[in-house]
Amino acid sequence: MSLHVPPPGSPFPGGYPGPPEPERDSAGLGILTALVVALIGGTVYGLVAGEIRYEIGWAAIGVGFLTGYSASKATGGPNPFLTAVAAVFSIGGVYLGELIVAAVINSEELNIPVTELFLSHSEPVTETWEQIFKDTWTLLFFALAAVGAVAGARKASAD
16 A cells, blocks of 8 residues: 655645555456467467568567466466466467468468468368477477466566
8 A cells, every 4th residue: 555645734744545456366357368468479479480480489488478477467466376377378379379380381382361271271280280390399389488477477476
């Protein structure tokens, strides 16, 4: 609770308590925020990596960091449950991004728009993902996303 400076001539010379801080300890809001941020971050990651045809490690960390940071900020403080949820969602966001990379690659080869290929023809996308991304590096990127989510949640709690 913070003290507000009284106006001149006020009967409260030491200040007076301000309005109470709003409580935002809502796990539902944090989960929803983490989900939305992970989906948006994963989509952006996938589109960028697909266009340059290169997997970007710091982008996976960024997806995780933004997911953890946003979830923690939305609830107003640290919450170990939400940190774990953000880590899982950030892994899902990176996986979504990798599927989008596979869709971008296939869309150029098959001459089908990325959205149509991603939403209607998932078989070539998953086959391409298995060929390109199913390796140790993919596990590392998933781990980086989860670590980024934990770091983001801690940073938000420190702010």
